[in-house]
Amino acid sequence: MPIASLARRHFICAAVVTAAGFAAAPAFAQSTWPERPVRLVVPVGAGGAADTLARNLSSGFQQIANGQPLIVENRPGGGGTTAAAAVTREKPDGYTLFLAEVGANAVAHVLQAKLPYDPHTAFTPIIHAANLPVAVVMKPTLPYKNLAELIADARKQPGKFNYASAGIGNWTHLFMAYLNAQAKIEMVNVVYRSGAEMLTSVVRGDADVAPITVSTAIGQIKEGKVKGLAGFPAKQIPQLPDTPPAAQALPGFQIELWHGIVGPAGIDPALVARINAIFNQVLETPAVRNAINVSQAAEAVGGPASQFDALIKAELKRWPEVAKAAGMKPE
């Protein structure tokens, strides 16, 4: 508790000071953001790849951002929409940010009937932080050497193979539904609680395949407990030289598990540019870059806000169609 209470006290003092500052000189505020601690709301529980990414960003933030900390706040639930909805209700002042991902930002509106926000308009995109590469792993007792062989057999026997996912409408489910559709096969979805449980089920041989982030699966792949069958990114995953891109079996196939930072709708463009610049600097810090690219086996991205905006718009086209075609209905 000491950290939280300290941060809170700090927060209140700083809030009083900056409130006065804002009233006097709004333009000045944008060039000096942040003047108090910034909250980064993360739509998943602590632990796990997305949370680790947020904490990596947070660890490099303070040196660059006027000594202000980036406080990671985990608000799991509702497939990420609980956290996203809470962020949309905050002021667009740059002090409440959201770790955006495909669920809450590109597909939730077709999966949930009463979503309290519209992902098309509810957020201001700020920066594409990183991609977490995902690989399809397969239980080692299956004979297939590559994705093409598995697809060939799966076409002959619809419903014979099952895959593990972490919930209906979760990215693990969406990605495999997309693979099913692109490969014209029918593998059965079996739901587990987490990436760790999914991986265990493939190691045990209960699940035939599962889409898992490279950082989670790499230990078991190197030990030969599971086979790294294919990578979802278009490029070869450098950490897994024996796992070719899925595009080898299905030309044009490409999925990135992207994560980035957005704020509530209506952030002033000058402020967006300022926040974007700071996070670009954070991503270029050697320690942060190394933590993301090497330790997390991920890919730090960065770039202008417009690039992230375009990515989200493209994903808002792709995933709702996949979800509808796979029969994921609003509840």
Add this chain to the structure above:
Amino acid sequence: MDFLANLALGFGVALTPANLGFALVGCLVGTLVGVLPGIGPVATVAMLLPLTFHLEPVSGLIMLAGIFYGAQYGGSTTAILVNMPGETSSVVTCIDGHQMARNGRAGAALTVAALGSFFAGTVATFMIALFSPPLAKVGQSFGAPEYFSLMVVGLIAAVVLAHGSIIKAVAMVLLGLLLGLVGTDGQTGGQRFTFGITILSDGIGFVPLAIGVFGLGEVIANLVHPQQRRDLVSSKISNLWLTKEEFKQAWPASVRGTLVGSILGVLPGGGATLSAFAGYVVEKKLARDPSRFGKGAIEGVAGPESANNAGAQASFIPMLTLGIPGNAVMALMIGALTIHGIQPGPQVMTERPALFWGMVASMWIGNLMLVIINLPMIGLWVQLLKVPYRQLYLAILLFSAIGVYTVNNNSFEVILTALFGVLGYVFIRLECEPAPLLLGFILGPLMEENLRRAMRISGGDPMIFLNRPISLGLLIAAALLLLVVALPFIRGKRDEVFQG
């Protein structure tokens, strides 16, 4: 000799002044969050995680691990003193532990909990050092069908938890199952009992339910009869130490609890909780006079407390040997390792022996520290009961509210806790035990999801439960247990009939 060399390496790492200091900080923080109801190790570890970025990986892990098992020690304190289980694993400690406190034996209950936990921690640490790889395989041999069958055993055993009416116990288990159903159906995404309330789509949390039904229900009951109920607790605080008689009853229970916990703890997902429940059931079934249970039987504290600590310790095994987390705290530790550039997995043991063995050695040191911290504190905790209840209950309510809020940063859960508090009071008036309800609530969803998972894996063929040897064995055990539970009940009815 390898084993001794490894342990020597481990103690060499763990006994450096810095690492001893981190272990101590972890244990102190863990005890504190364990004592505060609702604030659990998950939230604490998540909050302290950034601190470990700047430490040596092994120091960071030692501190985080200290928080985790420190919370196991501290959690029993509130369970015994104010009937408030902060962790799923201390639910059963409430049953007899709080009764002991009411009988004026709070000191003895706390002592036996601390000593039992220490014994279990010591044994479990050696188990990890000696048998980690084979034990990890045991954990992995449990798939969906095996879990389902294990849950069947657990639910039947739940009835044994109750003292008094079996009918009421069954009713409470069923109510727990129903509460566990609330939320989104995992396999189809359908909504169950959510009444269009978005927040309910994630289900009801354990913490609001446990704190409401156990703790707040008790607070209301105490306020209804202020004088007489409070006096029960505070007037008769006798000796803090165990009597000879109590010691003789407690130590075999501790040994059995440790065994149970070491085995069940290896299973991912709630190992420590299952261990505590199983530890209690074993004691009650083995006791010469089961009617003492629920009225302050010391075995009912020693058994489950040892079991949950052994279980908590054993849950490190899948994390350390396979890189697969069994619970949220373990997932956070893996996150901490990843941030330090260590890829968790089977290779950690061979590639980073200092990290692995340093961690194992620090577990034993941490357990020793916890006993040293906790034994002298017992006098202090018991004094807490002398605080006038009109002040104590306000503190209980405040800390409960804070604790519940911090779990998901969600105010709805605080309101839910209050509602469950009223329900808890109704249960007390109806003389219904809340423990079977919580067991149904925890095991029900696990049972359902594993049943459906298994059926999907087998393509709809129920024979999967009988074809797998472990699953078959568990189902046979469940059938036998059902017979044991049902026989005296049937016989009792017949006696009544014949007498009539």
